[in-house]
Amino acid sequence: xxxxxxxxxxxxxxxxxxxxxxxxxxISPEASFLExxxxxxxxxxxxxxxxxVFDHDCRExxxxxxxxxxxxxxxxPQQGTATCQLHMRKFSDGETIxxxxxxxxxxxVIKDLVVDRSAFDRIVEVGGFIxxxxxxxxxxxxxxxxxxAAEASMDAAACIGCGACVAACPNSAxxxxxxxxxxHLSLLPQGQPERLQRAQAxxxxxxxxxxxxxxxAECETACPKGISIDYIAQLNKDxxxxxxxxxxxAGQK
Numbered sequence: 290x291x292x293x294x295x296x297x298x299x300x301x302x303x304x305x306x307x308x309x310x311x312x313x314x315x316i317s318p319e320a321s322f323l324e325x326x327x328x329x330x331x332x333x334x335x336x337x338x339x340x341x342v343f344d345h346d347c348r349e350x351x352x353x354x355x356x357x358x359x360x361x362x363x364x365x366p367q368q369g370t371a372t373c374q375l376h377m378r379k380f381s382d383g384e385t386i387x388x389x390x391x392x393x394x395x396x397x398v399i400k401d402l403v404v405d406r407s408a409f410d411r412i413v414e415v416g417g418f419i420x421x422x423x424x425x426x427x428x429x430x431x432x433x434x435x436x437x438a439a440e441a442s443m444d445a446a447a448c449i450g451c452g453a454c455v456a457a458c459p460n461s462a463x464x465x466x467x468x469x470x471x472x473h474l475s476l477l478p479q480g481q482p483e484r485l486q487r488a489q490a491x492x493x494x495x496x497x498x499x500x501x502x503x504x505x506a507e508c509e510t511a512c513p514k515g516i517s518i519d520y521i522a523q524l525n526k527d528x529x530x531x532x533x534x535x536x537x538x539a540g541q542k
Contacts, residue, residue, distance in 0.1 A: 290316050290382040294329065296341055297389045299398050302405075306398065308387075311341075318378040322365065323348060323355060325377055342401035348373040350513065353449030356456070357402055358389040363453035363511040371451060371513040391456040395463065395498040406452050408498040412467055416491035419479045438476045445472035447514040457511035460500035465508040467495045468520035475527065485534050488527035 291314045299306030311333075316325050323345050330340035344354040355372040359365035365375045380386060388402065396404040448469035455461050471491055474480040480487070502521060509518045 290318055290377060290380075292316065292325075292377075292380060292383065293385040295385060295387045296402070298341070298401055299390075300400065302397055302399055316377050318376070320377050321348070321373060322357075322359070322375040322377065323373050342403050344403050345373060350374040351449060353451035356391055356404075356451040356453055358391060358456060360387050363391070363456045364451075364513055368510065369513055369515050371449070374513075391452050393452070393455045393461040393499075395455065395461060396452060404452070406450070408463070409450050409452065409466060411498070412463070412491050412494050413470055415494050416471060416483075416487040417474065418483075419474060420482055432478050434477060442473045442476040445469045445476065445516065445520055448473075448512075448516055449514060451513060453511040453513060454508035454516075455499065457507040458500070458502075459505055459507065460503060462502040462508070463495045463499035464502040464521045464524065465512065465516060465518065467491050468518075468524035469516050471524050471527070472520040485527055485531035488524060489531040492524065492528050 291312070294311040294313055295308045296311060297306055298309045311329055313325055313329050316328065320328075323343070326341060326343060333340045343357065346352040346354045348355070350371040350373060353371070356364065357372045359372070359375070364370060364372045365379065367375055367379050390396075390398050390402045390404050391406075393404075395408040396406055399405050446469075448466060450466060452466070454465040455463055471488055475484040475487060504518070506518055509516065
């Protein structure tokens with residue numbers, strides 16, 4: 290199959306970017322989207338041109354580095370799929386495909402299709418821990434965990450931090466990512482001691498970088514792991530509880 294590409298090219302964080310057009314000819318429908326870009330880059334390199342810069346690592350839908358905006362959709366037209374797991378059979382022969390980086394103020398462009406997602410790291414830094422005592426490994430069944438809580442925690446932990454939720458949101462909100470990271474720690478018994486403290490710290494840092502959630506639910510649709518916005522509701526509830534707890538503590542002093 291032959292396709293045409295309109296790719297955002299930007300030399301650096303402070304440079305002006307623009308769309309450039311390329312042709313991708315003889316692409317197998319079974320090739321992944323990133324494999325197609327590899328072929329285009331090989332041709333650009335052979336022609337003495339600078340290849341298209343894009344993020345990738347595991348190419349197994351696990352690491353979350355491969356996020357691209359494809360025809361206006363985060364990760365492309367196949368729901369529940371990261372860019373690296375998207376295949377060319379989802380496109381039509383002769384189609385023009387528009388490829389852009391994530392468009393969000395919190396994700397500044399580094400070069401071409403690569404953005405800086407370190408704002409996510411700042412959120413995890415303030416909440417991604419539990420203070421359970423360490424030492425010898427406890428028996429597997431020493432701390433009983435309700436099945437529903439374990440499954441909900443594992444569902445939240447499926448977040449790969451790709452940033453599709455932010456890119457899809459009209460407000461560039463980071464609530465779904467933050468809620469998922471808060472949820473997978475806070476739903477388990479080991480995460481209970483810091484649950485409210487974690488909610489407040491993560492939300493406070495999140496609001497320094499991202500817009501506010503107004504329940505468009507585009508994040509849930511764009512998420513390659515299908516993480517539910519129910520986690521946002523739980524995060525908001527815990528954040529409100531943290532404010533009440535702080536006032537109570539202030540009153541005691």
